[in-house]
Amino acid sequence: MYRSPVYGVRPVPIGKIRPNEYNPNSVAPPEMRLLYDSIKCDGYTMPIVCFYDAEADMYDIVDGFHRYRIMLDNKDIYDREGGCIPVSVVDKPIDERMASTIR
Secondary structure (H helix, E strand, C coil): CCCCHHHHCEEEEHHHEECCCCCCCCCCHHHHHHHHHHHHHHCCCCCEEEEEECCCCEEEEEECHHHHHHHHHCHHHHHHCCCEEEEEECCCCHHHHHHHHHC
């Protein structure tokens, strides 16, 4: 039986998460401020999506880079969340992860 990754959301220390190298996506400062305000008021309501690299014991971001940046750039969010961010893990080869990032 298939089980969607969202049912396995886990808190992951932000130091164990790394951005992917294939997504040049950028967000303008006003939108980043809105994202900060949203996370500040509502908390993290959506996990970031990562691939777990067991060899490196690291989580590579597939989707959610800006939610990750909010925690890195804002000590108040980092402290409130205890330095952990909610992560949903996908187990896909790199080409499928890249497609997921684009979608």
